[in-house]
Amino acid sequence: MARAFTPKVITANDLLEGDVIYFTAEDTWTRELSEAELITDEADAQLRLLEAEKQNIRIVGAYLADAKAGPNGPEPTHFREEFRRTGPSNYFHGKQEAEANV
Amino acid sequence: MYKYNEFDEAFLAERNAQFRAQVERRIDGSLTEDEFKPLRLMNGVYLQLHAYMLRVAIPYGTLNPNQMRTLALLAEKWDKGYGHFTTRQNIQYNWPKLRDLPDMLDALGEVGLHAIQTSGNTIRNTTADHFAGAAADELTDPRPYAELIRQWSTDHPEFQFLGRKFKIAITGSSADRAVIKAHDVGLQVVEQDGKIGFKVIVGGGLGRTPMIGQVLREFLPQADLLPYLESVLTVYNVLGRRDNKYKARIKITVSENGIDTYRAMTEEAFMAIRGQYDGTDQQLLEEIKTHFQAPEFRAAPTDAFDAAYANDPVFRAWADTNLAEHRADGHAIATISIKAHGATPGDATAEQMRVMADLAEQYGYGELRISHQQNVILPHVHKNDLPAIHATLKAHGLATANIGLISDIIACPGMDYCALATARSIPVAQEIATRFDELKMEHDIGHLQIKISGCINACGHHHVANIGILGLDRAGVENYQITLGGDATETAAIGTRTGPGFAYDEIVPAVERIVEVYMAQRESAEETFLETYRRIGMEPFKAALYPEAQKKVA
Numbered sequence: 173m174a175r176a177f178t179p180k181v182i183t184a185n186d187l188l189e190g191d192v193i194y195f196t197a198e199d200t201w202t203r204e205l206s207e208a209e210l211i212t213d214e215a216d217a218q219l220r221l222l223e224a225e226k227q228n229i230r231i232v233g234a235y236l237a238d239a240k241a242g243p244n245g246p247e248p249t250h251f252r253e254e255f256r257r258t259g260p261s262n263y264f265h266g267k268q269e270a271e272a273n274v
Numbered sequence: 275m276y277k278y279n280e281f282d283e284a285f286l287a288e289r290n291a292q293f294r295a296q297v298e299r300r301i302d303g304s305l306t307e308d309e310f311k312p313l314r315l316m317n318g319v320y321l322q323l324h325a326y327m328l329r330v331a332i333p334y335g336t337l338n339p340n341q342m343r344t345l346a347l348l349a350e351k352w353d354k355g356y357g358h359f360t361t362r363q364n365i366q367y368n369w370p371k372l373r374d375l376p377d378m379l380d381a382l383g384e385v386g387l388h389a390i391q392t393s394g395n396t397i398r399n400t401t402a403d404h405f406a407g408a409a410a411d412e413l414t415d416p417r418p419y420a421e422l423i424r425q426w427s428t429d430h431p432e433f434q435f436l437g438r439k440f441k442i443a444i445t446g447s448s449a450d451r452a453v454i455k456a457h458d459v460g461l462q463v464v465e466q467d468g469k470i471g472f473k474v475i476v477g478g479g480l481g482r483t484p485m486i487g488q489v490l491r492e493f494l495p496q497a498d499l500l501p502y503l504e505s506v507l508t509v510y511n512v513l514g515r516r517d518n519k520y521k522a523r524i525k526i527t528v529s530e531n532g533i534d535t536y537r538a539m540t541e542e543a544f545m546a547i548r549g550q551y552d553g554t555d556q557q558l559l560e561e562i563k564t565h566f567q568a569p570e571f572r573a574a575p576t577d578a579f580d581a582a583y584a585n586d587p588v589f590r591a592w593a594d595t596n597l598a599e600h601r602a603d604g605h606a607i608a609t610i611s612i613k614a615h616g617a618t619p620g621d622a623t624a625e626q627m628r629v630m631a632d633l634a635e636q637y638g639y640g641e642l643r644i645s646h647q648q649n650v651i652l653p654h655v656h657k658n659d660l661p662a663i664h665a666t667l668k669a670h671g672l673a674t675a676n677i678g679l680i681s682d683i684i685a686c687p688g689m690d691y692c693a694l695a696t697a698r699s700i701p702v703a704q705e706i707a708t709r710f711d712e713l714k715m716e717h718d719i720g721h722l723q724i725k726i727s728g729c730i731n732a733c734g735h736h737h738v739a740n741i742g743i744l745g746l747d748r749a750g751v752e753n754y755q756i757t758l759g760g761d762a763t764e765t766a767a768i769g770t771r772t773g774p775g776f777a778y779d780e781i782v783p784a785v786e787r788i789v790e791v792y793m794a795q796r797e798s799a800e801e802t803f804l805e806t807y808r809r810i811g812m813e814p815f816k817a818a819l820y821p822e823a824q825k826k827v828a
Contacts, residue, residue: 233321261698
């Protein structure tokens with residue numbers, strides 16, 4: 173039996189900055205996972221990934237990552253994506269640092 | 275130390291200019307990522323979890339003070355104020371921006387450093403014993419040969435698209451500090467009938483199929499080094515598998531075909547290749563050797579050292595763990611631990627790098643080394659200067675007395691940075707070091723090597739650790755397997771798995787239980803962990819780690 177489809181977001185790294193970005197429903201990129209489009213339809217997912225990859229001039233390595241709906245938008249379901257949206261655990265660097273400076 | 279000549283400088287400048295243009299073409303859209311990726315990788319530029327990463331080679335682990343200051347400059351100007359020294363004598367910057375990378379490479383080029391072939395399926399940075407040229411037990415300084423290999427392998431057209439990456443390590447001593455048996459090719463300088471040559475080991479490696487290298491040639495005359503290496507690589511290029519990435523390393527080629535076949539094919543290729551070498555390489559080697567002449571070691575009393583050693587217990591503890599025997603009278607090799615308890619193994623701040631550069635300049639005959647164990651070394655210091663050196667190190671958080679002890683942990687970047695990782699390794703290292711520092715047991719435990727990898731690729735050398743830790747992803751949760759009895763020295767051995775893995779919050783207590791067994795079972799304080807393990811075997815450790823399973827058996 174095929175495995176049930178789990179919701180996804182599209183994520184990549186920014187070409188110039190190298191940091192983690194997410195694809196929104198408006199075909200733009202955001203640095204906040206909570207602002208990403210949560211894709212719940214399997215047929216949609218591949219089409220949206222193709223749409224995201226049209227912007228390959230500005231991004232690197234777009235892929236579909238598992239996510240789930242949360243009260244403030246999509247949330248990660250796996251610790252790898254949790255690190256990607258936060259930053260390393262040995263220093264207060266990356267997204268956690270950027271957010272603290274807002 | 276090797277100093278670039280005009281050819282080297284021009285080559286590097288041209289290469290950096292090419293890369294600058296490639297970056298521009300990627301940014302303006304002329305190159306796709308698929309086209310750009312192999313180009314950036316050839317220049318040491320990775321894309322990791324949170325950012326780009328630049329891996330800079332420190333050839334055979336040797337740096338002069340100005341090179342170290344440039345590494346500090348890169349950390350400060352284009353990164354977040356620190357650099358990470360790796361297990362293959364490289365330094366990694368975790369936060370560069372794409373547009374800055376060409377400037378970083380140019381700055382490195384100014385002091386004769388580069389990032390060429392720190393990635394990709396090429397011959398990587400040739401690593402060497404970090405005590406080379408200084409160790410009392412050394413036959414001869416292996417670094418001129420390493421430099422010869424660097425020049426031969428850099429941009430070698432035949433070896434830019436190997437089946438897989440290819441790593442060479444060299445030592446001039448029978449005490450192996452360069453893990454030569456876990457490299458694709460390991461070289462040990464040996465002497466036969468009064469002549470210098472090499473023992474050639476092939477097919478070692480860690481990763482998902484760990485293997486200890488086998489002897490390909492017991493004695494290779496010095497002059498045959500390059501033609502023979504070329505033969506080994508040529509056979510690998512032809513015989514090595516390209517159908518499966520995980521079976522592409524030379525260790526698999528040797529294991530599938532057998533060492534005897536590999537040897538016969540290498541010798542056959544060698545017969546054809548040797549004639550192509552007309553002695554130019556040997557002239558070059560002689561020229562390179564002039565760069566590696568030992569400093570004029572000064573003769574002076576060691577009274578200041580003796581007084582500090584007798585009167586200052588903190589200095590004495592540091593001297594007992596961090597100094598090694600030097601070949602010159604009155605001198606020592608001083609290892610600077612960049613593993614303060616609770617800090618990230620291998621990380622040094624820009625300020626610390628400058629302090630170490632200054633110390634090398636003032637007291638260390640202008641030389642620094644980086645070890646695969648992720649520490650920095652002042653290879654030549656007069657003992658009388660050690661109290662002053664120690665005082666400066668102390669003032670900058672660099673005087674941790676833990677070399678070879680349980681907190682001198684090798685750890686790969688793991689899931690905190692690496693795109694390939696399956697679990698974190700840095701916080702595990704931090705917590706083990708902190709825990710045993712709290713217990714104040716470290717010096718009592720004695721020599722014990724813990725090595726941690728955050729994935730099966732084993733950059734953290736966990737297979738050859740006395741206690742190895744491998745972080746995996748088990749159903750979306752970090753899980754850590756333990757191996758015991760590995761050995762990274764001349765008596766190299768792959769560790770044995772204890773059994774099922776441990777959750778993130780169980781791994782430090784598990785290590786503690788292993789150490790408790792050792793402390794209870796050792797015959798004397800002189801018997802190291804590895805010796806005890808070899809004597810008593812796995813069972814007592816298993817019993818302590820898996821009490822439930824033991825109960826079931828009973």
